Each structure stands twice: as structure tokens, then as C-alpha cells.
Amino acid sequence: MGTGASKGHSAEKHASRDNEDLPSAVLNGFASTLADNNSIGKQRTQSKVEDDEDDEVAEDIEQMVQHFNRPEDTEVGVVLSFQGSVRVRVTESFQEDVSLMFESFLHRNGTLYTCFTQNGTRMYFDDENGIVPFPEELYGEGKFINTQNKPDKAAGDIKQDINGSSGYLENERTSSFYIPGKGMTMTYIFEERTNVCKYFDSDSGAWLILPLLWEANMDFIKHRVEQVKDALPSITDYKEILAALRLCNYDPDEVISMFYAMFGDSLAAIPEQNIESMSFTRDVYEKERQIENLKNQLEERERDLENMRLKCKHLEEEKDHLIRRTEVLQNQVDQLQSEHEKFLKEISEFYRKSSETPNPGPSTLPLKKEVFLKLIKEAHEINVCNNQLRVVAVHDLSDMGQQLKNVQNLMVNMKKSNHELEEIRALYQRETLERKLLYNQLQELRGNIRVFCRCRRDDGKGEHLAFPSDEDILVNHNGSKKRFRFDKVFLPQCTQEDVYEGTLPIIKSCADGYNVCILAYGQTGSGKTYTMMGNDQRPGVNIRSIRELLRICQERERIKYTIKISMLEIYNETLRDLLSQNGNTQLEIRSQGKTIFMPGLTETEVLTENDIKTTMSLGEKNRTVASTKMNTESSRSHLMVILRVNGVDSVSGVVSSAMLTLCDLAGSERISKTEATGQRLVEAAAINKSLTALGQVFTALKSNSLHVPYRNSKLTHLLQPSLSGHAKACVFVNISPDIRDVGETLSSLQFGSSIQQIALGKPIQNTASVKPSH
Numbered sequence: 184m185g186t187g188a189s190k191g192h193s194a195e196k197h198a199s200r201d202n203e204d205l206p207s208a209v210l211n212g213f214a215s216t217l218a219d220n221n222s223i224g225k226q227r228t229q230s231k232v233e234d235d236e237d238d239e240v241a242e243d244i245e246q247m248v249q250h251f252n253r254p255e256d257t258e259v260g261v262v263l264s265f266q267g268s269v270r271v272r273v274t275e276s277f278q279e280d281v282s283l284m285f286e287s288f289l290h291r292n293g294t295l296y297t298c299f300t301q302n303g304t305r306m307y308f309d310d311e312n313g314i315v316p317f318p319e320e321l322y323g324e325g326k327f328i329n330t331q332n333k334p335d336k337a338a339g340d341i342k343q344d345i346n347g348s349s350g351y352l353e354n355e356r357t358s359s360f361y362i363p364g365k366g367m368t369m370t371y372i373f374e375e376r377t378n379v380c381k382y383f384d385s386d387s388g389a390w391l392i393l394p395l396l397w398e399a400n401m402d403f404i405k406h407r408v409e410q411v412k413d414a415l416p417s418i419t420d421y422k423e424i425l426a427a428l429r430l431c432n433y434d435p436d437e438v439i440s441m442f443y444a445m446f447g448d449s450l451a452a453i454p455e456q457n458i459e460s461m462s463f464t465r466d467v468y469e470k471e472r473q474i475e476n477l478k479n480q481l482e483e484r485e486r487d488l489e490n491m492r493l494k495c496k497h498l499e500e501e502k503d504h505l506i507r508r509t510e511v512l513q514n515q516v517d518q519l520q521s522e523h524e525k526f527l528k529e530i531s532e533f534y535r536k537s538s539e540t541p542n543p544g545p546s547t548l549p550l551k552k553e554v555f556l557k558l559i560k561e562a563h564e565i566n567v568c569n570n571q572l573r574v575v576a577v578h579d580l581s582d583m584g585q586q587l588k589n590v591q592n593l594m595v596n597m598k599k600s601n602h603e604l605e606e607i608r609a610l611y612q613r614e615t616l617e618r619k620l621l622y623n624q625l626q627e628l629r630g631n632i633r634v635f636c637r638c639r640r641d642d643g644k645g646e647h648l649a650f651p652s653d654e655d656i657l658v659n660h661n662g663s664k665k666r667f668r669f670d671k672v673f674l675p676q677c678t679q680e681d682v683y684e685g686t687l688p689i690i691k692s693c694a695d696g697y698n699v700c701i702l703a704y705g706q707t708g709s710g711k712t713y714t715m716m717g718n719d720q721r722p723g724v725n726i727r728s729i730r731e732l733l734r735i736c737q738e739r740e741r742i743k744y745t746i747k748i749s750m751l752e753i754y755n756e757t758l759r760d761l762l763s764q765n766g767n768t769q770l771e772i773r774s775q776g777k778t779i780f781m782p783g784l785t786e787t788e789v790l791t792e793n794d795i796k797t798t799m800s801l802g803e804k805n806r807t808v809a810s811t812k813m814n815t816e817s818s819r820s821h822l823m824v825i826l827r828v829n830g831v832d833s834v835s836g837v838v839s840s841a842m843l844t845l846c847d848l849a850g851s852e853r854i855s856k857t858e859a860t861g862q863r864l865v866e867a868a869a870i871n872k873s874l875t876a877l878g879q880v881f882t883a884l885k886s887n888s889l890h891v892p893y894r895n896s897k898l899t900h901l902l903q904p905s906l907s908g909h910a911k912a913c914v915f916v917n918i919s920p921d922i923r924d925v926g927e928t929l930s931s932l933q934f935g936s937s938i939q940q941i942a943l944g945k946p947i948q949n950t951a952s953v954k955p956s957h
């Protein structure tokens with residue numbers, strides 16, 4: 184689909200009287216060449232000759248613009264604009280601005296027509312006939328879309344939803360379920376908006392739900408089941424596919440992705456292997472994982488036991504030491520006692536001898552009286568010491584006995600607490616899992632798109648803006664106040680760290696296997712690049728999130744991660760590889776189910792922060808070279824940094840793959856008259872197309888539409904994996920505090936608040952079990 188559309192409505196047939204005053208050569212030349220350029224992405228890739236045509240286009244458009252701007256055309260309303268997102272403004276005179284407004288008409292067959300009003304007549308770009316009046320008969324076959332002005336669910340309602348379901352934990356909707364490879368998993372019956380197939384019951388005059396197997400006979404369903412079967416021959420159960428389709432809103436791509444998420448690439452690789460045998464294989468892996476866990480537990484127990492043994496050995500040594508000491512003391516006591524006895528014996532011997540010897544002269548006494556008394560005193564002291572020593576020894580021994588008893592009790596208690604520790608550990612693991620599940624559920628309830636508003640720093644300006652709370656912003660314009668609500672509003676003084684904090688949780692999700700996308704939307708100069716890229720001193724979300732991703736991946740020793748980075752630019756619906764060695768290689772998008780890939784896209788593995796910086800500066804350099812060649816500015820193109828994160832759990836063998844997409848969108852502002860040359864007009868049309876398509880995708884997601892038009896632009900096609908039920912997204916709406924930008928500010932805020940309440944659906948972890956390599 185191009186920016187315009189060719190549906191056989193000829194220029195002649197619908198020529199309007201308003202075109203009659205234009206030179207036909209100019210009109211035809213402008214019309215046909217502009218139309219060619221509206222499918223520029225398609226045509227640029229086809230032939231080099233068309234580069235020359237681009238120059239002609241530029242000239243023709245320039246001529247056209249000059250024609251429209253001629254001074255006598257005071258009533259002129261030549262204007263191309265886009266739904267308040269991208270506008271090319273051409274002044275009718277050099278003093279006055281006129282709106283150049285693009286409108287998007289969506290035909291019920293899915294064709295998107297880009298229209299604008301010229302002299303009161305609505306014109307559109309037709310691929311074959313150039314600019315022709317918009318056919319009357321098409322009005323009844325579609326509608327003009329305005330993704331930003333659709334009535335939104337009030338922010339209060341969302342809060343109500345969340346609060347209203349606050350009791351969801353305790354009701355009968357909660358349960359748990361065993362999934363091989365994933366273990367016990369908590370389940371919750373969510374109330375989500377899904378399509379339901381009903382039949383009209385003439386008896387009751389009401390639409391009633393059609394039972395599942397009856398649906399199987401409907402062509403609509405049959406066709407989709409066949410699609411799934413063709414893509415996944417190993418899924419043989421018709422009913423299984425039927426049920427999955429109902430679950431996935433009848434979207435076969437979603438079903439294919441769901442099965443891929445559950446069973447991995449092995450589904451396609453082994454077509455003859457059916458789902459049962461895969462389930463058996465998963466059981467085997469699960470058992471292996473359990474065995475590994477038990478082995479770990481055993482090792483831990485053995486370590487505890489070894490510790491206990493060491494403790495016991497230590498206590499035994501202490502006991503031996505005490506026994507030896509007691510023995511030494513006992514010996515001392517015995518020695519003292521024998522000395523004491525010997526001494527007593529000597530004394531009594533002395534007494535006996537002295538009584539036998541009649542009247543011995545004082546000179547014949549063996550000892551003097553003082554010596555004798557001293558000896559008696561010493562004997563007494565020795566006796567006392569001996570008794571004290573005995574008491575101490577007895578006391579020490581009983582102490583030791585008590586200590587041994589304590590050690591025995593301690594060992595019993597340790598065994599007991601070991602057991603308790605095991606239980607606590609198991610409880611902790613269960614709690615952690617539950618907390619993770621609850622966190623994800625909370626994310627789902629709040630929708631998987633976080634929308635933040637960031638106001639650029641600008642001293643002394645922005646009196647028309649007020650920030651009543653962390654979540655609200657108030658715009659005072661022409662006497663009326665308009666309030667917008669976001670997940671968080673970052674004030675001008677907020678730092679890069681504050682802003683990055685908001686994105687942290689979803690970065691972690693990326694390492695857990697979810698596709699994650701961070702977008703910056705806003706007019707030129709509102710701070711998108713500052714928020715995403717930042718500068719050397721104040722790095723932005725890009726560097727910080729990749730740094731965090733590297734940190735998480737390095738921290739998880741059990742999982743071996745590979746992170747690959749690629750950088751590309753979408754300019755005029757053409758994809759350019761910014762990391763290619765040979766300049767800017769153009770890329771094509773291919774898809775398989777919901778998997779998107781671009782053959783030839785350069786991917787560089789990043790291991791350190793330095794790798795990120797080197798790669799990014801190479802991408803930036805290539806972008807600058809390309810934009811200089813194109814004579815354009817970076818804000819005329821969308822910049823995408825894509826990280827593919829693949830992880831293999833060395834224990835469970837679970838492989839996960841996720842994508843982190845960081846996108847600095849092209850400026851969503853009006854373009855001034857002086858810049859409204861041919862090339863700028865073509866750029867504006869391309870930006871208009873992609874941002875309208877982005878708005879359409881958000882609108883379709885919001886209304887839970889059966890078909891989400893991801894393929895209406897290269898931007899949305901590339902973002903499909905990050906903006907579908909498998910992903911978590913974060914959108915920064917960047918605004919300028921300058922009063923002169925208030926129109927664009929209102930338009931950006933409107934866009935942001937319209938996507939605020941979109942739930943992408945239950946995000947699915949891109950994981951699958953494979954046999955561990957070791």
C-alpha cells in the first residue's frame with residue numbers, strides 16, 4: 184500500500200472545476216510525479232532511474248508550490264497536512280501561513296488514501312493518475328480517520344478498572360497449573376476483550392455464542408486453521424488449533440507465534456515429531472532439571488554435614504585438651520598430696536623420736552621450733568591448695584560435661600533448623616515466583632504500554648504549562664485549559680536518570696524474554712534525541728538501557744546471553760542499514776508468522792559498554808553522511824536501534840529470545856513554507872503516512888480489532904513484534920515548553936493520551952526448552 188492509492192479512479196473522471204485554473208501540464212506533471220513518490224519506498228528499491236525522477240518530482244512540486252503561492256491566489260488553501268501530526272504548511276503569501284493539511288481516508292478494504300484540500304476540493308494522491316479529486320462514491324466505502332481525536336476512555340476509568348479488580352487475588356479466578364519445563368505456574372482468569380463468534384437465535388431473538396466445534400465448520404475458521412496447519416505441520420490436533428484461535432482473537436499469526444513461544448523452533452524443524460513427543464521431551468528436561476536441583480540440595484547438605492563434622496572434631500579436640508589438663512592437675516594434686524603425706528610422716532617420725540630421746544639438749548633437736556612451725560603452716564597451705572585444686576578440677580569437669588551436652592543439643596537443633604531452612608528456601612522461591620507473576624499481572628492490568636510525557640528544559644518559558652501532579656499536565660491555550668494524563672509526567676528539571684528510571688522495569692523484562700520497545704514521539708526540537716541518545720555527559724535511554732541489559736545478563740551466571748545490535752533508519756519509506764560497511768545498504772522486511780527479519784541487516788555483538796558506544800557512533804556517522812547526501816536533517820527519518828537478546832539457561836536448557844527496540848521517531852511537526860520544497864513535501868508525506876499508520880495500529884489495538892494494520896508502513900511493520908500481544912512498550916511524548924509550539928504540543932499530548940490506555944494483551948515470554956548443551 185502506498186501513501187496514495189490507485190483504484191482506477193481516473194483523473195479526468197474526477198477532475199474538479201477547481202483545477203481548471205491550473206496549467207494542465209503543471210498539474211499533470213505534479214500529480215503523476217508526486218504520486219510516484221508516494222510509493223517511494225517500493226519504487227526506490229526497483230530502479231536507479233527513479234533517482235533522476237526524484238529530482239524531476241522535486242522540480243515539479245516546487246513549480247506547483249510556486250503556483251499555489253502566487254500572490255494573486257489570496258484564497259489559496261494549498262495545503263498538505265496530517266491529522267495534526269505532520270503538517271506541511273505553505274503560506275499563501277510570504278507573510279501569512281496557510282495550513283497544508285493531510286487527511287487519511289481508510290477504505291473498508293484496508294487501503295489508506297492520503298488526501299489534502301485544494302481550493303475547497305478534497306484531492307488525493309493516486310498511484311496512476313497523480314493528484315486527482317477524491318471520488319464522491321468512496322465516501323460511503325470508508326471513513327476519514329483521526330487517530331488522535333477519538334474519544335478516549337477517561338483516565339479515571341482505568342484507575343477504576345484497576346481498583347475494581349484489586350480483589351482478584353482472593354477470588355475463584357486464581358489457581359495454579361503445572362506446565363512441563365516451567366513448573367507450577369499461577370493462573371488467573373482475566374476479563375479481556377476478545378472477539379466472540381455468535382449465531383442469531385430466531386427463537387429468542389438474540390445472538391448466542393456458537394459452540395467451539397460448530398465454529399469449525401465455518402469457512403472463516405477453516406481457512407485460519409489451515410493457515411496454522413500449513414505453518415506448523417507438527418501441530419496435528421484440529422481442536423487444539425481451534426481453541427488456540429479462539430484464544431488469540433482468531434488471528435492465525437498470533438496462534439503460530441504462541442506455539443512457537445511454547446515449543447520453540449523445534450516445531451518447524453521436526454515436522455514429523457508431534458506435540459505429544461515434544462511434551463514427553465519437555466518432561467524429560469523437566470526431570471533433568473529437578474535432578475539437577477536435588478543434586479544441588481544434596482551438595483549443600485553435604486557441605487553442612489562437613490561443617491558439623493569439623494565442629495565436632497574441634498569440640499573433641501577441646502575435650503581432649505581439657506581431659507589432659509585435668510590429668511595434669513590431678514597429677515599435681517596427687518604429687519602434692521604425697522608430699523603432704525610424706526611431710527606429715529616426717530613430722531610424726533620426728534615427734535616419735537623426740538619423745539624417745541630423754542632430755543635432749545637444745546643443740547640435739549633436728550629442727551628449730553620456728554622452722555617446725557613454718558613447715559606446719561606450709562603443710563596447711565598445701566592442704567588448702569589441694570582442696571581448692573580438687574574443687575576447680577571437679578568444677579571444670581562438670582563444665583566440660585555440660586558443654587558436651589550443649590554441643591549435642593546444638594547438633595540436634597542444627598539438623599532441625601537445616602530442615603526449616605530448606606522449607607523457608609522453598610517458600611521464598613515460591614514467593615519470588617508469585618511476586619513476579621503478580622508484577623506481570625499488574626503490568627497487564629495497567630496495559631503493556633507505558634506512556635510518559637517529558638517537557639524539554641527551557642529557562643523562563645512554559646507559563647502556559649502547569650503540572651498539577653506527577654501524572655497530569657495542564658495546557659492553558661486561548662483561555663481554555665486542557666488536562667492530559669500519563670503514566671508519568673517528567674518536568675523540565677527532571678534529569679536523564681529520572682527519565683531512565685521509568686523505563687527500568689521493562690528493560691528487565693527484555694532479559695526475561697519479552698519483546699520491549701521504547702519510542703520517542705514529538706515535534707522537532709522537543710528533546711526526542713536528547714531523551715533517547717543524550718550526550719557524552721548525560722547519556723540517554725539508549726545507552727543506559729543497553730548498559731543495564733548488559734549488567735543483568737552478566738549478573739545471571741546460569742544463563743548465557745548473546746546480545747546483538749543493529750541500527751537502521753527509515754527515510755521516505757526506505758530502510759537503510761546504518762552499520763553496513765559499504766555505506767547505506769537498503770533493506771527489505773520479510774516476515775514469518777509474526778517474526779520479522781531483514782536479510783542482510785548488519786548485526787554486531789556487544790559485550791561491553793565500549794562496544795555499544797563504538798557501534799552507535801558508527802551508526803550516527805553513517806546517518807549523518809546519508810542525511811547530508813540527501814540534503815535533509817535527521818529528524819526527517821525514524822532512527823531505530825534494535826538489540827536481539829538470546830539466552831540459554833545452562834541448567835534447565837530453556838532458551839529465550841527477545842528484542843529491545845529503541846526508536847527516535849521523525850519530528851511530528853508542521854513544516855514551514857520556506858522548507859516546503861519538493862523533497863520536503865515527499866518527506867512530509869512519508870512521515871505523515873508512517874505516523875498515521877502508527878496511530879492506526881494503536882487505534883486497532885485499543886478497539887481490540889480483528890485486524891491490526893501493521894503493514895501499512897515500514898515503521899509499523901518493523902514495530903509489529905514490539906506492539907503486539909507479545910510485547911511491552913514505552914512511549915515518550917516529548918513536548919516543547921515554548922508558547923509558540925503550543926499547537927504542536929497539544930497535538931502531541933493528544934496522540935500520547937490516546938495510546939495511554941491500550942493493553943497489548945498478555946505479554947508472552949519468548950522462551951522454549953531445548954536440551955542443555957553440556
Ligand SMILES: Nc1ncnc2c1ncn2[C@@H]1O[C@H](COP(=O)(O)OP(=O)(O)OP(=O)(O)O)[C@@H](O)[C@H]1O
Nearest residue numbers: 639640706707708709710711712713714817818850
Ligand atoms: N531535557 C533537556 N534538558 C536539556 N537540554 C535539552 C533537553 N531536551 C532537549 N534539550 C536540548 O534541546 C535541543 C533539541 O533537542 P533534541 O535534538 O533532542 O530534539 P529532537 O526532538 O530530537 O529534535 P529532532 O527531531 O530535530 O531530532 C538539543 O540541543 C538538546 O540538547
